[in-house]
Amino acid sequence: SQQGEEDPQALSIQEGENATMNCSYKTSINNLQWYRQNSGRGLVHLILIRSNEREKHSGRLRVTLDTSKKSSSLLITAARAADTASYFCATDAPESSGDKLTFGTGTRLAVRP
Amino acid sequence: DVKVTQSSRYLVKRTGEKVFLECVQDMDHENMFWYRQDPGLGLRLIYFSYDVKMKEKGDIPEGYSVSREKKERFSLILESASTNQTSMYLCASSFGGDGTTEAFFGQGTRLTVV
Numbered sequence: 001s002q003q004g005e006e007d008p009q010a011l012s013i014q015e016g017e018n019a020t021m022n023c024s025y026k027t028s029i030n031n032l033q034w035y036r037q038n039s040g041r042g043l044v045h046l047i048l049i050r051s052n053e054r055e056k057h058s059g060r061l062r063v064t065l066d067t068s069k070k071s072s073s074l075l076i077t078a079a080r081a082a083d084t085a086s087y088f089c090a091t092d093a094p095e096s097s098g099d100k101l102t103f104g105t106g107t108r109l110a111v112r113p
Numbered sequence: 114d115v116k117v118t119q120s121s122r123y124l125v126k127r128t129g130e131k132v133f134l135e136c137v138q139d140m141d142h143e144n145m146f147w148y149r150q151d152p153g154l155g156l157r158l159i160y161f162s163y164d165v166k167m168k169e170k171g172d173i174p175e176g177y178s179v180s181r182e183k184k185e186r187f188s189l190i191l192e193s194a195s196t197n198q199t200s201m202y203l204c205a206s207s208f209g210g211d212g213t214t215e216a217f218f219g220q221g222t223r224l225t226v227v
Contacts, residue, residue, distance in 0.1 A: 033216075040221070041221060042203055042205075042220045042221050043156075043216075048215060088155065099163075099209060099214065100146070100158065100169075100171070101146070101205075101216055102158065103155050103156035106155050
């Protein structure tokens with residue numbers, strides 16, 4: 001079953017603008033992670049936020065987590081053309097074995113030069 | 114750097130063939146995963162393994178099996194390939210623990226079944 005659903009499905013912005021992507025999930029979680037995928041390649045980990053954290057920063061990335069609403073957002077500030085990629089959230093449930101990650105459907109971000 | 118290597122980037126197989134997708138990681142990770150990725154459906158977990166010879170079904174295990182005889186290698190087997198198994202297959206590994214570690218992905222295998 002799909003745990004995470006990203007919104008919007010696709011986003012197109014101008015270089016220098018901010019990009020915000022949202023993720024909603026259905027069950028309780030240990031942690032939520034965000035990954036990036038360049039076209040036709042594997043995924044690369046961006047940032048992890050624990051269930052007891054509300055906000056986390058890493059460079060131009062800002063992630064928020066609202067466990068009461070079961071949602072998270074990823075903000076990329078001052079986007080660059082090189083940020084063009086698909087972005088996925090991933091969650092793991094407390095009862096899951098083997099740190100099983102469940103991914104959402106992703107947001108395709110296009111940054112126009 | 115952690116490296117997860119999938120044996121092929123592109124593969125074309127015929128319907129009914131037995132297909133092996135191989136994945137090797139070099140960081141002594143406990144956990145290994147196989148996902149398939151289809152447009153509009155995101156990544157769906159097929160099987161995962163949290164130890165040698167241990168495996169658990171994911172969300173879509175039908176038509177697939179796996180093998181983990183050594184810690185570094187996790188194989189996905191399509192017993193009798195069908196056209197609806199045409200997809201991008203992604204292998205991943207993670208250290209193991211309480212879920213606070215990131216997953217490392219291979220470059221993906223794009224499988225076409227004709």
